[in-house]
Amino acid sequence: MDLDAVRTFVAAADAGQFQEAAAALSITQQAVSKRIAALEKDLEARLFTRTARGARLTIDGQAFLPHARELLRAEERADASVRPGRRALRIDVVSRRIASAVLLQDFHRMRPEILLDVVALLSADVDAAVAAVEAGTIDATFHAVAPQLHLPDAIRTARVIDEPHQLLVGPRHALANARTVTPAQLVGHRIWMPGIAAGTEVAAYFDELAAAFGLTLDFIGPVFGNEALLAEIADSAELATLVGERTRYLWPDSYDLRRIPVRGPALIYPLSLIWRDDNPHPALAEFRDYLGSRRPSPPNTESWTPTWAQWSARS
Secondary structure (H helix, E strand, C coil), X not given: CCHHHHHHHHHHHHHCCHHHHHHHHCCCHHHHHHHHHHHHHHHCCCCEEEECCEEEECHXXXXXXXXXXXXXXXXXXXXXXXXXXXXXXXXXXXXXXXXHHHHHHHHHHHCCCXXXXXXXXXXXXXXXXHHHHHHCCCCEEEECCCCCCCCCCCEEEEEEEEEEEEEEECCCCCCCCCXXXXXXXXXXXXXXXXXXXXXXXXXXXXXXXXXXXXXXXXXXXXXXXXXHHHHHHHCCCCEXXXXXXXXXXXXXXXXXXXXXXXCCCEEEEXXXXXXXXXXXXXXXXXXXXXXXXXXXXXXXXXXXXXXXXXXXXXX
16 A cells, blocks of 8 residues: 555545645645545545535545554554664663663663663573674673674674672571672682573683682572572572672562672673664664763772773773
8 A cells, every 4th residue: 555645645634625735745736636546546445525615535534544544653653663763772781680771771761762672682692692783683782792702893892881799698698797708708608590501601701700719609400580599598598699789689678688799809790782883873872972971990999800801892
């Protein structure tokens, strides 16, 4: 169906005269008549009756009008879904609990008029996320990016988050009353982190962390969700886990869980924003500028990052 003809039909129905519809559409009255005639031929129905006062909708025209309006609304939505500046900016935050989601929500609070489509590709490793950005499925994503990772020519990255870890324990744990803990104090304690898939950049980070400090990190066990993990830790005198400083968790007051900063050194997980350099969406550039303004300074306290995480980031 010719949407220009549908648009002309709606304009004529609203104006009640072909001449006024022509003026509204900046076309000739003859063009209006031709478009309406073509639409009537396509529908095999008469849509208007000419009168001395203008054009009056027939019964078929009245029946078609609401559907014609919906066609034009669908056209507008379809156009807005892909046109830069009109469609929502699609950002993969990996998980809606972690620092990347917190930063994106802060950006939304500052610029609520910018449409956002918040995606959480929990099961995607960095390679799958990069492929999604390259294909245009998402506009940007957050992942740890090692320098040796081979990236397509169009892909750019910038390190934007350095997330310190905290120890999360229940009230009966031996370290529950500590104000801070050092990695050395964690030696011999079971740090339970079920669900971290082998071969991912997250697993590589924790493998190097465990080797660097002699920690016991347990990735084994069925994954019943964060709520079940928190319940297990609250009820245990031995289990603990590591969480990001800005990672959001909620639990009942009765759990009495403790979030304890790790210091001497602080354990830092680096995250980079990944995007295509030829992505024309204007909000992407604004979001990158925002992240740049919130980018942490090099830490002035003792910290640990994996060997591949240099402070200078490629952009």
